[in-house]
Amino acid sequence: MPDDEIPSASSIGEPIPPVDPDDLRRSWKVRPTWTCGISQEARVNLWAVLRRDGMIRMLDHFNDGQLLVPWKHGEELDDAVFRIAATFPIRELQHRVYKIAGDEFFGFDPNAFVQRLIEETGVSHTWKPIRTRIGEGHCAFSFALVGFEGQAPLNPESETKRCAREVLWDAWDKYNHFQLSEQHKETDAKFVAMLFADFVINNIDLAQQLIAAFSGGGIPSFTLLTELERKSKSFFGDPVKTES
Numbered sequence: 001m002p003d004d005e006i007p008s009a010s011s012i013g014e015p016i017p018p019v020d021p022d023d024l025r026r027s028w029k030v031r032p033t034w035t036c037g038i039s040q041e042a043r044v045n046l047w048a049v050l051r052r053d054g055m056i057r058m059l060d061h062f063n064d065g066q067l068l069v070p071w072k073h074g075e076e077l078d079d080a081v082f083r084i085a086a087t088f089p090i091r092e093l094q095h096r097v098y099k100i101a102g103d104e105f106f107g108f109d110p111n112a113f114v115q116r117l118i119e120e121t122g123v124s125h126t127w128k129p130i131r132t133r134i135g136e137g138h139c140a141f142s143f144a145l146v147g148f149e150g151q152a153p154l155n156p157e158s159e160t161k162r163c164a165r166e167v168l169w170d171a172w173d174k175y176n177h178f179q180l181s182e183q184h185k186e187t188d189a190k191f192v193a194m195l196f197a198d199f200v201i202n203n204i205d206l207a208q209q210l211i212a213a214f215s216g217g218g219i220p221s222f223t224l225l226t227e228l229e230r231k232s233k234s235f236f237g238d239p240v241k242t243e244s
Helices: 022-027 040-065 077-084 112-122 154-174 187-200 204-215 223-231
Strands: 099-102 139-141
Touching: 022 040, 040 077, 040 112, 077 112, 099 154, 099 223, 139 187, 154 187, 154 204, 154 223, 187 204, 187 223, 204 223
Parallel strands: none
Antiparallel strands: 099 139
16 A cells, blocks of 8 residues: 555644654664555554654765764664664654745754764764755755656646646645535535636736746746745635535
8 A cells, every 4th residue: 555545643743653663673674565454553553664764764864874874884773773763753744845944854853863862872973964944045846756667758848837836736735725525525626626726817927937937947936935825825814624
């Protein structure tokens, strides 16, 4: 079963539950796979193990692979790494196409993790501090594209529109959340689509600026993104939800 179908124990922003350090150690050597028929409790634990395993793998790559060097021997990590990672504070962050000043990168603090390692093992280490948030006046983008063998070359114009559309939706979704009722999902989905279309039409100038930025091989400016966020946040005044 795909990772994103796993029911998590945490909502966005909530802590990811602790796990057994031995599970993390085994996951470091051989990442576990999903199997059918396991209990809900086992599914949630496996989800948490994978999230925390991902944290370790990120730490292992920071500072050009030097962040965990004092506690790494070949491909093996000291037990202290797994012990700390099993309970270290980490929160579930919602994936977004773009981030602006103040937004978090990881959902955990890599620098605090290393400091804990130093304190618990007595091993000294000097490292270049890892930036955990987007700096003032800066922004970052992360687009995902799934392809398939034999796929025709991507159309540059279509791709720039796709990127612009994803940024527009990300800004819209950040401030306008909707709960679709089980009884009226199709009707509610059409309602949300119409509202989003109105948002795009009302801000077509910003949409065109996004397309122009991506078409030129660059990225939208921080000023453009903050204006887009301001328009999204004030579209209704307060977030609106569809009623069941």
